[in-house]
Amino acid sequence: MATTGHRAAPEHTHPDDVPVLTALAALADPVRLALVRELAGSAEWSRSCGSFDVPVGKAALSHHFSVLRGAGLVEQRDEGPKRVNRLRRAEFDARFPGLLDLVLRGD
Amino acid sequence: MATTGHRAAPEHTHPDDVPVLTALAALADPVRLALVRELAGSAEWSRSCGSFDVPVGKAALSHHFSVLRGAGLVEQRDEGPKRVNRLRRAEFDARFPGLLDLVLRGD
DNA sequence: CCGAGTGTTCGATGGAAACCATACACTCCC
DNA sequence: GGGAGTGTATGGTTTCCATCGAACACTCGG
Numbered sequence: 001m002a003t004t005g006h007r008a009a010p011e012h013t014h015p016d017d018v019p020v021l022t023a024l025a026a027l028a029d030p031v032r033l034a035l036v037r038e039l040a041g042s043a044e045w046s047r048s049c050g051s052f053d054v055p056v057g058k059a060a061l062s063h064h065f066s067v068l069r070g071a072g073l074v075e076q077r078d079e080g081p082k083r084v085n086r087l088r089r090a091e092f093d094a095r096f097p098g099l100l101d102l103v104l105r106g107d
Numbered sequence: 108m109a110t111t112g113h114r115a116a117p118e119h120t121h122p123d124d125v126p127v128l129t130a131l132a133a134l135a136d137p138v139r140l141a142l143v144r145e146l147a148g149s150a151e152w153s154r155s156c157g158s159f160d161v162p163v164g165k166a167a168l169s170h171h172f173s174v175l176r177g178a179g180l181v182e183q184r185d186e187g188p189k190r191v192n193r194l195r196r197a198e199f200d201a202r203f204p205g206l207l208d209l210v211l212r213g214d
Numbered sequence: 215c216c217g218a219g220t221g222t223t224c225g226a227t228g229g230a231a232a233c234c235a236t237a238c239a240c241t242c243c244c
Numbered sequence: 245g246g247g248a249g250t251g252t253a254t255g256g257t258t259t260c261c262a263t264c265g266a267a268c269a270c271t272c273g274g
Contacts, residue, residue: 113240114239114240114241115239136231136232138232163232163233163234164233164235165234166233166234166235167232167233170231170232170233171232185240185241187241187242188240188241188242189241
C-alpha cells in the first residue's frame with residue numbers, strides 16, 4: 001500500500017526572510033561556525049548531519065542545524081535514513097553580501 | 108597641586124586583534140546593534156554614552172559599550188565629564204570588509 | 215519482522231549574559 | 245567646597261541558550 005509514512009520535511013527559511021540579527025546570532029556560535037565552514041568545504045548534498053567533526057552530542061547537533069535552517073544558511077533533504085545538507089551560498093550571499101565570505105575567510 | 112586624578116582611560120582593542128566570532132557576537136544583540144546604527148548616523152566624537160536612545164539603564168549601557176570597545180567597533184575618549192564615542196568605520200571595515208555596511212544597511 | 219543506523223523531540227540542568235539598583239569616582243560650574 | 249551631571253564597578257536576580265540523556269520516529273538491510 002502507498003506508505004503515508006514520510007518523515008516530516010524540515011522547515012526552511014529563505015535568506016530573504018531572515019533579519020540581520022538572526023543571521024548574526026546564528027553565526028555567533030563556535031559550533032555552528034564550524035559546521036558552516038566544514039560544509040563550505042564539501043560538495044553539496046554530500047554531508048549527512050552526523051558526519052561533522054564537532055564536540056557535541058546528537059541532540060545539540062540537531063538543534064544547531066535547526067538554527068542554521070532558520071537563518072537561511074543551510075538546506076536539508078532526506079536521503080534514505082540520512083539527512084543531507086547544502087550550504088545556501090548564492091542565496092545567502094545575495095541577502096547578506098560578503099557575510100559568508102567573511103566567515104569562511106578563516107581568521 | 109598637580110592632580111594625579113585622571114579617569115582610567117578606556118581599554119581599546121584594535122579590530123585587527125578581534126576574532127570573527129567576537130565581532131559577530133558583539134553585533135548579535137539588539138541594543139548594541141541600535142547603538143552602532145545610531146552612532147553611524149552621527150558625527151564622530153559628537154555623542155556621549157548617555158545620549159543614545161536605548162531602553163536600558165546606565166549600568167547595562169556601560170557594559171554594552173565595553174563590549175563594543177572589545178570588538179574594535181567603538182573608540183572612546185574622555186571629554187570633560189562625558190565620554191564621547193566614535194565608530195571605527197575604516198579600521199573595522201578593513202578587518203571585516205562589508206560587515207559594517209551590512210549592519211547599517213537596515214533590513 | 216527485527217535490529218542497526220540516523221535524526222528529532224522532550225525535559226532538565228548548568229553556565230553565560232543581560233539587566234537593575236546601589237554605591238563609588240571623576241569633572242565641571244557655582 | 246558643595247552639588248549636579250556623567251560614567252564605572254559591584255552584587256544579586258533573572259532570562260536565555262547550549263548541552264545532555266533518554267525516549268521516540270523513520271529507513272534500510274538482513
